[in-house]
Amino acid sequence: MSEIKEAAGRITEIQRFSYHDGPGIRTTVFLKGCPLSCVWCHNPECRSFEAERGWLENRCARCGLCVSSCPAGALSLGERMTVDSDRCLSCGKCVSLCPNRAWKEYGREYAVSDLAKELKKDRAYFEKTGGGVTVSGGEPLSRAEFTRALLTKLKEDGIGTAVETSAFGREEDLLSLLPVTDHFMIDIKTTDDRLHRELTGVPVGPILHNIAALSAKGADILIRIPLIPEVNGNAENLTATAAFLREKTKIRRAELLRFHKLAAFKYDSLSLAYGALSFRTPTEEEMEAAAELLRANGIEAFYAKKEKTV
Numbered sequence: 001m002s003e004i005k006e007a008a009g010r011i012t013e014i015q016r017f018s019y020h021d022g023p024g025i026r027t028t029v030f031l032k033g034c035p036l037s038c039v040w041c042h043n044p045e046c047r048s049f050e051a052e053r054g055w056l057e058n059r060c061a062r063c064g065l066c067v068s069s070c071p072a073g074a075l076s077l078g079e080r081m082t083v084d085s086d087r088c089l090s091c092g093k094c095v096s097l098c099p100n101r102a103w104k105e106y107g108r109e110y111a112v113s114d115l116a117k118e119l120k121k122d123r124a125y126f127e128k129t130g131g132g133v134t135v136s137g138g139e140p141l142s143r144a145e146f147t148r149a150l151l152t153k154l155k156e157d158g159i160g161t162a163v164e165t166s167a168f169g170r171e172e173d174l175l176s177l178l179p180v181t182d183h184f185m186i187d188i189k190t191t192d193d194r195l196h197r198e199l200t201g202v203p204v205g206p207i208l209h210n211i212a213a214l215s216a217k218g219a220d221i222l223i224r225i226p227l228i229p230e231v232n233g234n235a236e237n238l239t240a241t242a243a244f245l246r247e248k249t250k251i252r253r254a255e256l257l258r259f260h261k262l263a264a265f266k267y268d269s270l271s272l273a274y275g276a277l278s279f280r281t282p283t284e285e286e287m288e289a290a291a292e293l294l295r296a297n298g299i300e301a302f303y304a305k306k307e308k309t310v
Contacts, residue, residue: 007112009031010033010108010143012046012138024131024160027131027132028136031140031146032049033049035142038201040276044272056104065098065099072084074087130160132182141169163183175214183220186207188225190240195237215250224254224256238290252300258281259276259282260281264277
């Protein structure tokens with residue numbers, strides 16, 4: 001059996017008919033596990049590398065079937081559902097038994113060959129729209145072997161590929177994806193290391209280094225800047241980001257992403273604290289002002305007129 005077929009990865013979701021993760025109609029694969037802990041992360045179910053289950057309160061009929069059926073007695077239902085993680089067997093019985101699908105499982109294992117077969121079902125949409133498959137996360141560089149194997153298989157089958165990454169990881173892993181990746185989408189939250197550590201838990205230096213290294217190899221890269229007015233939407237940060245792109249890369253195009261709080265319910269479902277409650281969504285005027293500032297600094301900036309997840 002080839003190395004590609006043997007590679008396996010943990011997936012939280014296969015999202016079809018996406019228009020925001022690259023050109024054309026995309027099918028986006030969300031990998032599980034990320035070394036960053038962004039305060040506003042819109043995919044908290046992708047943070048942990050381990051399989052998880054989330055409880056959706058608005059779907060729960062409070063029938064208690066999952067509690068009474070749990071073989072480890074790990075569940076209890078009061079005002080909210082609580083899970084004793086020390087007792088939980090990760091058997092998934094609560095997910096399979098719930099009549100209202102109030103439990104959602106995050107972290108299904110796929111072999112590359114099986115996942116590629118599933119993704120190829122959307123080939124007609126890709127061919128008609130110039131779309132393809134986007135590998136997102138989580139962080140694809142944290143599962144570099146699996147990501148590379150999957151992209152290789154897709155390219156062999158004539159399917160377009162893209163990668164959404166924070167670029168936090170080993171340079172050699174990022175560059176190894178270049179031969180099998182048509183488009184890269186990379187966030188720059190801020191170029192200030194202190195602020196970046198505060199917002200994401202990791203230094204910004206390796207990210208900026210990897211972006212520059214990938215750009216030097218001629219990669220097609222779209223920089224994305226998640227805009228939060230009171231955090232990174234100031235002129236100093238945007239000017240510094242533009243200066244980095246001009247001076248260290250060949251990249252002259254960036255997309256501004258509008259922050260919003262649509263992911264808050266996911267934190268509730270996983271019993272996690274949501275650290276972005278105090279942040280606000282930028283106004284249309286603030287989005288345009290940020291774009292104009294980037295343009296004045298040599299970067300072709302654009303943004304969606306309607307809100308999109310960041």
